[in-house]
Amino acid sequence: MSSHINKSSPGEPAAEVSEALQDGLGQPACQAHSGEAPCNALQAQLDSESSEEFEQLERHGLLSEISRRRFIQASSALAASFAFGMPSPAEAQETTQTGPVTLKVNGLPRTLSLDPRTSLLDALRENMNLTGTKKGCDHGQCGACTVLVDGRRVNSCLTLAFAAEGAEITTIEGLAKTSDPKTIEDLSSVQAAFLIEDGYQCGYCTPGQIISATAAIAEHQKGELSIVSWQSGQHDRPELTDEEIRERMSGNICRCGAYPNIVAAVRAAAKGPRA
Amino acid sequence: MKSFAYSRVSSNEQAIEAARGRGASFLAGGTNLVDLMKYRVEQPDSLIDINHLALAEIKQAEGGGVSIGAMARNSLVANHPLVRTSYPLLSQALLSGASPQLRNMASTGGNLMQRTRCYYFTDVAFSACNKRNPGSGCSAIEGYNRIHAILGQTDKGPTSGETCIAVHPSDMCVAMAALGAKVEVEGRNGKRTIPFSEFHRLPGDDPYRDTTLREGELITAVTLPPARFAKNAFYLKARDRNSYAFALVSVAAGLEMEGSTIRSAGLAMGGVAHKPWRVPEAEQALAGKTASDETFAHAADILLRGAHGYEHNRFKIELAKQCVIRALSVAAQGTSEVA
Numbered sequence: 001m002s003s004h005i006n007k008s009s010p011g012e013p014a015a016e017v018s019e020a021l022q023d024g025l026g027q028p029a030c031q032a033h034s035g036e037a038p039c040n041a042l043q044a045q046l047d048s049e050s051s052e053e054f055e056q057l058e059r060h061g062l063l064s065e066i067s068r069r070r071f072i073q074a075s076s077a078l079a080a081s082f083a084f085g086m087p088s089p090a091e092a093q094e095t096t097q098t099g100p101v102t103l104k105v106n107g108l109p110r111t112l113s114l115d116p117r118t119s120l121l122d123a124l125r126e127n128m129n130l131t132g133t134k135k136g137c138d139h140g141q142c143g144a145c146t147v148l149v150d151g152r153r154v155n156s157c158l159t160l161a162f163a164a165e166g167a168e169i170t171t172i173e174g175l176a177k178t179s180d181p182k183t184i185e186d187l188s189s190v191q192a193a194f195l196i197e198d199g200y201q202c203g204y205c206t207p208g209q210i211i212s213a214t215a216a217i218a219e220h221q222k223g224e225l226s227i228v229s230w231q232s233g234q235h236d237r238p239e240l241t242d243e244e245i246r247e248r249m250s251g252n253i254c255r256c257g258a259y260p261n262i263v264a265a266v267r268a269a270a271k272g273p274r275a
Numbered sequence: 276m277k278s279f280a281y282s283r284v285s286s287n288e289q290a291i292e293a294a295r296g297r298g299a300s301f302l303a304g305g306t307n308l309v310d311l312m313k314y315r316v317e318q319p320d321s322l323i324d325i326n327h328l329a330l331a332e333i334k335q336a337e338g339g340g341v342s343i344g345a346m347a348r349n350s351l352v353a354n355h356p357l358v359r360t361s362y363p364l365l366s367q368a369l370l371s372g373a374s375p376q377l378r379n380m381a382s383t384g385g386n387l388m389q390r391t392r393c394y395y396f397t398d399v400a401f402s403a404c405n406k407r408n409p410g411s412g413c414s415a416i417e418g419y420n421r422i423h424a425i426l427g428q429t430d431k432g433p434t435s436g437e438t439c440i441a442v443h444p445s446d447m448c449v450a451m452a453a454l455g456a457k458v459e460v461e462g463r464n465g466k467r468t469i470p471f472s473e474f475h476r477l478p479g480d481d482p483y484r485d486t487t488l489r490e491g492e493l494i495t496a497v498t499l500p501p502a503r504f505a506k507n508a509f510y511l512k513a514r515d516r517n518s519y520a521f522a523l524v525s526v527a528a529g530l531e532m533e534g535s536t537i538r539s540a541g542l543a544m545g546g547v548a549h550k551p552w553r554v555p556e557a558e559q560a561l562a563g564k565t566a567s568d569e570t571f572a573h574a575a576d577i578l579l580r581g582a583h584g585y586e587h588n589r590f591k592i593e594l595a596k597q598c599v600i601r602a603l604s605v606a607a608q609g610t611s612e613v614a
Contacts, residue, residue, distance in 0.1 A: 097278070116281035116322070119309075139310050140377060152350075152379045158309045159380070162281050163302060163324055216375065224354045227370040227518075233612040235359065250518035251374025 101165050105130065106174025112161070120164045121145045121156035124171060132172035132207045136253070143252035146208040146215075147171050153215035155251075172207035175214065190214045190269040199265035201256035209252045213266045216248040220270065240270050276312045280321040284328065287461055287493060293323045294491040295463075301325050301493065303346060304380035306373070307389040315399055316390075316407055330384075330495055333357060339501035342459075345384030345494040349447065350375065352383060362499060364508035364529050364541075367611060368450035371512045374519050384494035387448060387458065387474065390485065391441035391549075392422065392521055403433065405482045410436035421587040422521065425595070426579070427548040429478040439482030440585065443475055443550050444521050450510060452551035453527035453541035456499050462492035471497075475550030482549075504529025504541060507609050511602040512545075513594060522546035524595045526602035530566070532609070537561045537570070542603070544578060547595055554578050566607040568600060575599035 098113040103120075105128060112127050121138075124130040124147070136144030138157045145157040148170035175188045184192050190213050193199070200206040220240050228247040229238035238244060245266045246259070254262060284290040293299060298320030302308060311317040330346040333355045341357050352358055353369035373381065395401045395414035403412035412434045415423055423440040431438050451471050458469040475486055488494070507530040514520040525545035531538040540561035543553040557577040564570045575596045582592045605613070 099281075116279060117276045139313065140306055143374065143376060146376055153376050154380050155306070155376045158306050158377075160281070160302070160305060160309060160322075160324075162283075163305065163326060212376065219375070224350070225359070225366065225370060226375075227367060230363070230367050230370065230611040231613045233610060235363070235611065247518050248375060251376045 099162075101162050103128070103161060103164060103169060104167070105169045106171060107168075114161050116160065116162055118161045119157050120147070120149075120159040120161050120169070123161035124156065124169075130171050130173050134204055134207055136205065136208075141253070142205070142208075143212060144205050144208040146211045146252065148211060148215060151215075151218070153212050153251075170211075172211055175210065188214065189272070190217065190265070193265040193269035194262075197261050197265040197268055199258060199261045200254075201258045205252060205254045205256075209249070209254065209262055212249060212252045213262075213269060216245070216266065217270045220244070220248070240267070242267065245270075277315065277318040279312075279319050281324065282321065283324040283326075287328060287330075287495065290323055290325050290328065290493050291461060291463055291491060293321075294493070296321050299323055299491075301384075303382040303385040304348070304377075305385075306377050306381045307385065311390060311397065314397055316397055325493070336498050341499045341502075343383050343497045343499070345496055346382050349373070349378040349381045349383070349386060352447075353378070361502035361505045362450075362454060362508075363611060364453060364504055364510055364527055365447070365450045365499070367508070367510035368446040368525075368527060371510055371522075371525070372446035383447070383497055386445055387494060387497070388486070388488075389443075389445055392444045393441040394419065394422075396441060405436055405439050405478075406441055406485075407483070409481070409483045412436065413438040413440065415440050416585065419587055420585045422523065422546070423585060423588050424548050425582045425584050425588060425591050426544075426552050427477045427550070428583070429480065429482060430583070437478070437480045437482065439478035439549065441478070441482070442546055442548060443485070444546075445551070446510070446512065446522065446525060446545060448475065449525055449543050449545035449551045450527040451497060451499070452543035452553045453529050454499050454504070455541060456497050458494060459496040459498060460488060460492045461495050462489055466495075468498075471551075472553055477549050485549075503531045503539060504606075507532050507606045509602050509606040509611055511598050511605070513598055524591055524598050526595075526598045527551075528599070528602035528606040530561070530603065530606045532566070532607065535566050535607075537564055537566055537607075540574070540603075542574065542578065542599070544595060544599070547582075547591065552578065554580070561603075566604070568604065571600040571603040572596070574603065 098115050100111055101114050102109050102111045114123060121133060121135055124133050133147055133156060134144040136142035140155040140158040145155055146153050147156045149164060149167045175191060176186055178186045181187050184195060190210050194210055223237050225235055226244060226247045228244050229235050242263050245263050282293060284293055300319035300322055302322040302324045308317055328346060330344040332344045333347050334342050336342040343352055349369050353366045358366050393415055395404050395418060396406050401414040403414045405411060405413055416433045416438055420440060424442045428440040429437050456471040458474045460467055473487055509528050512522045512525040514522050522545050524547060527543045529541035540558045542558050543551045545551055554577055557574045560574050560577055561570060578599060579596055584592050
């Protein structure tokens, strides 16, 4: 359930909301997505969610007069324009306005109602209950949040959820061979290698390490280079040496310092499934 | 993060039209912009998502060069066959920057637009920063200025509204400067081509401006001229960590060799100035000479003419000189191997 009512600042002039929304910067998401996003269906869904929320809040006596007015203004404006975000700069600071976004994670599409500021990381953890992906620095420096977007590893903390719409997102939860892995055989080769080689200590960075290693191995198999490839004179199908592994995994920090075993796990996984 | 309106565009025209709005920013890879928004250094009122524009192509350009679309990701550019074989300098520079995850996200245009990593710029707790808060002064000049400029900076003291010793953080741009690239842009008044050396600017008396891009202009591509340095090129990056760290000093060195004689050279430094530092006179000093440490040292001296350091970065002047000599000598050997 969206939380745009609760987060609105009480002192804000309600009349500006609908005007501001209609004045939004041109391109509502569903227009830009011509033919893709079922605008009417989403609108109906949002309307029904909104009125449900309204009823619930009223039942519990949680609607103040201001929020009641704001709610009505905001939901009608939403229905009218579908522009999300806060187009009025003066009052933009603390208000929250949500919009629909469909994310396809581990093969399953799900439509969420999110503030445009929401990172893909927060959408996964807070809205989709996929807490395997970890929040470390939240600034693209530690790699704990690494996920695959269309098969390429990225930092989900610096990816806006809205910008990931339409992509195939893979998280640690989607890596195993089965949806409910029971034994090591059910895990991906990289997951299994981390277990066998003891490639972690506290485990917090491990989902990011495993996703990153999965991509690193695939990149190497495609013949992609690292700076170590250039510096070692192997700029045509470089061998995956330990030095290469360290360079290719440098976007993932392990605060416990489990690097030797992480390198061993990547090395083992790259050699393919155990005989 | 301050709230913003998000919109998605599917054509250059739409993007340029949407950028008319006050406080609008284009969103490409987002690796720098979203980060700075979290720090409230950047506070756009609207984000125009240009990730769906057809600007990701890397192709042979007319006249023998290569055109790199503004949305081509750093990792794809570094590994594209045309770049690997004809512009190894660019491949090396790209792969020296950031992490694999960030290189997968970061775009060519976004890399051109990235902001300085000056600690005082990225932390709003420091009120004095002429780049972030024009006219407020400079916290770096008497602060911890290890990563700051030694060339082309504006130094009128910590309280002056013009002082700025920030450096441009890109590796990619240093290689592009040495290669003599051009930046293609499109705006409400049509298209124009900006020579690479004129795209980024020195702080001058308005350090809040990083580039000469006009308001609302969209970068569409970077064009590289026909390759001269396919065989003799080396990107050297000196940094505090071996990987995933910004340069203290970097050097992009490209040589066109004929035996042991240098026919022509491309040479630029990173981590030392508000823009990739290129002095055409230093390149000319190499042309026609026999490759030797003396020749390289002479070019380095020209490149570093007027260098001025501060409490924590004086070492960069000698470091830069040695890096230039080293990069040129590795390039001259026709290898990218580091012993």
